[in-house]
Amino acid sequence: xxxxxxxxxxxxxxxxxxxxxxxxxxxxxxxxxxxxxxxxxxxxxxxxxxxxxxxxxxxxxxxxxxxxxxxxxxxxxxxxxxxxxxxxxxxxxxxxxxxxxxxxxxxxxxxxxxxxxxxxxxxxxxxxxxxxxxxxxxxxxxxxxxxxxxxxxxxxxxxxxxxxxxxxxxxxxxxxxxxxxxxxxxxxxxxxxxxxxxxxxxxxxxxxxxxxxxxxxxxxxxxxxxxxxxxxxxxxxxxxxxxxxxxxxxxxxxxxxxxxxxxxxxxxxxxxxxxxxxxxxxxx
Amino acid sequence: xxxxxxxxxxxxxxxxxxxxxxxxxxxxxxxxxxxxxxxxxxxxxxxxxxxxxxxxxxxxxxxxxxxxxxxxxxxxxxxxxxxxxxxxxxxxxxxxxxxxxxxxxxxxxxxxxxxxxxxxxxxxxxxxxxxxxxxxxxxxxxxxxxxxxxxxxxxxxxxxxxxxxxxxxxxxxxxxxxxxxxxxxxxxxxxxxxxxxxxxxxxxxxxxxxxxxxxxxxxxxxxxxxxxxxxxxxxxxxxxxxxxxxxxxxxxxxxxxxxxxxxxxxxxxxxxxxxxxxxxxxxxxxxxxxxxxxxxxxxxxxxxxxxxxxxxxxxxxxxxxxx
Numbered sequence: 348x349x350x351x352x353x354x355x356x357x358x359x360x361x362x363x364x365x366x367x368x369x370x371x372x373x374x375x376x377x378x379x380x381x382x383x384x385x386x387x388x389x390x391x392x393x394x395x396x397x398x399x400x401x402x403x404x405x406x407x408x409x410x411x412x413x414x415x416x417x418x419x420x421x422x423x424x425x426x427x428x429x430x431x432x433x434x435x436x437x438x439x440x441x442x443x444x445x446x447x448x449x450x451x452x453x454x455x456x457x458x459x460x461x462x463x464x465x466x467x468x469x470x471x472x473x474x475x476x477x478x479x480x481x482x483x484x485x486x487x488x489x490x491x492x493x494x495x496x497x498x499x500x501x502x503x504x505x506x507x508x509x510x511x512x513x514x515x516x517x518x519x520x521x522x523x524x525x526x527x528x529x530x531x532x533x534x535x536x537x538x539x540x541x542x543x544x545x546x547x548x549x550x551x552x553x554x555x556x557x558x559x560x561x562x563x564x565x566x567x568x569x570x571x572x573x574x575x576x577x578x579x580x581x582x583x584x585x586x587x588x589x590x591x592x593x594x595x596x597x598x599x600x601x602x603x604x605x606x607x608x609x610x611x612x613x614x615x616x617x618x619x620x621x622x623x624x625x626x627x628x629x630x631x
Numbered sequence: 632x633x634x635x636x637x638x639x640x641x642x643x644x645x646x647x648x649x650x651x652x653x654x655x656x657x658x659x660x661x662x663x664x665x666x667x668x669x670x671x672x673x674x675x676x677x678x679x680x681x682x683x684x685x686x687x688x689x690x691x692x693x694x695x696x697x698x699x700x701x702x703x704x705x706x707x708x709x710x711x712x713x714x715x716x717x718x719x720x721x722x723x724x725x726x727x728x729x730x731x732x733x734x735x736x737x738x739x740x741x742x743x744x745x746x747x748x749x750x751x752x753x754x755x756x757x758x759x760x761x762x763x764x765x766x767x768x769x770x771x772x773x774x775x776x777x778x779x780x781x782x783x784x785x786x787x788x789x790x791x792x793x794x795x796x797x798x799x800x801x802x803x804x805x806x807x808x809x810x811x812x813x814x815x816x817x818x819x820x821x822x823x824x825x826x827x828x829x830x831x832x833x834x835x836x837x838x839x840x841x842x843x844x845x846x847x848x849x850x851x852x853x854x855x856x857x858x859x860x861x862x863x864x865x866x867x868x869x870x871x872x873x874x875x876x877x878x879x880x881x882x883x884x885x886x887x888x889x890x891x892x893x894x895x896x897x898x899x900x901x902x903x904x905x906x907x908x909x910x911x912x913x914x915x916x917x918x919x920x921x922x923x924x925x926x927x928x929x930x931x932x933x934x935x936x937x938x939x940x941x942x943x944x945x946x947x948x949x950x951x952x953x954x
Contacts, residue, residue: 526718529685532705533712534732534783544731548722 373608380601389597397602407586407603414582417501418565422512424505425561429512430554434542436513437520438528451513459507463574466503470494470575495577503571508564512557519553520546552622559618563611583607634661636819637682637787642691644677651677652688653843659787659821664813666822666830668866669840675823678840679789682821684708695786706735711780712789716796717772719764725751725775726760732783750778753812770801777809781816790822794829806832827867831855839863855880861953869916871927873899876953881916883949884929889942897947901927905937919943 383394401407436447454462469475470493477489492498523546531541547554569584576582583603590600637659644652652674659665669675680686682693684705693700700708711732719728729750733743751757754774764772773793780788790809794802810833813820824830830837831851838848839862847854847863858864864878871879894900903921914930919941921927927943 526714527720530714530718533683535706535735537706540735545720
């Protein structure tokens, strides 16, 4: 065993880190959310006005609702793409398994910004997609809805976050003993039935973890809506950014941030407890 | 054999250039307990997996009840498997595990309930229905794996070293249960093991595999009394291999004082020095170093004493010619 003084000593750096970069910012966020702005000055006067505005002003709830809808759409699409892909790569790809795995991972090496810009290039009025569609004769003029719309945001975020669903789902599936899948087939189950009755339930903890990543990361995203969202694709983080920036309303920005934070914490702890129950259920 | 259930004809299989099975042919009769016996690497598990449908043979055919089943995937064969480590579904209860095959075949729920319950009762596991596999002991998991396979009433049950994970006492007990179960159900069992004693105790017939070749397939008694190759003679029980291509079992070697008994015509006789006497329960094994360099074992009554030099006699009917 280590001595007490040694134990204290080694716990100082992480404690400092947590205090400086987590506790203090959250505490100040919490405090500022109860202050107010008077003639371009933040005044240390306690008020619930910011929270009242958040509930009372339909813009904020509407944008928050839209952000949740976009995040939910991204999550569903990323699940529909990522889970079957994880099944295929882990169970059916044979000797191409490692190659396919690398191909899914490689986009993660590219900066997020580059990928968002790439979609701007693809979807824009003079972009690759419109040019192609006009060239082939399907369109006669560039389709405007492709860029600067919630659709563009969902498409971009789905592209970016599908690997986040794929990876934990793949890891769970790769851990399922081959004999279980053989046993399922041996007992008369078709490959499809084996997927639903054995592979899916046994990889559910990983799938839930992936879905949580996709939802939380999309919900808080502000680059994709900024670059390609347009006025109808604005998300809650864009509002927070502008409140802390141009609008100089830190108290309202803090109140909104705290609400998102609480939402996310509740969501993560719920999915974590579901995951844990599933894991225990399997191991009991 | 007239009522052949499954015919394996000239089956070969390679993995990455290594030949695992070469030209294996055998017929499994309806209702028999056939054991595929071999050391690790003999190809016995691969043969079982080909019959189950988990692997496809490179060459050769499988015929079941007269139908070609080579191309049939595992889920469409009337064959069920008991896996070496049971492969019970960890997320399902015991009841759901046993019901799995019936549900896949869309058997009505009420019938599933009766059949699963009677399978549980047969295994004396009724009160375990709501448990998960991880809450069961090894022997209990073994019974559930058996029930899960047998509840489907397959034409053929494959068992892949199902007793190897159990401790010795439980293993002997489960051998008895397996044999009784096979008699009760009348289902054909194909059992894979590396354990000769287990094979001899359980089987109607034993197929001995060696390096992917079928060495011999016969009843345990025939394999013991008339092994066709030196490998089989030494693998099933103890055998003295003679330089003239014959084998003789230690219990058929008679030990006498030198020159005390006349050697009958056709019999063989050696004289040698006793190297050691090994206690082997009801009998002793006596090891004799004979003049021409060969060492022979003879099984003798326990507790006897012998002069340093003895004569060994083997009657002609006990000499087994090997190929």
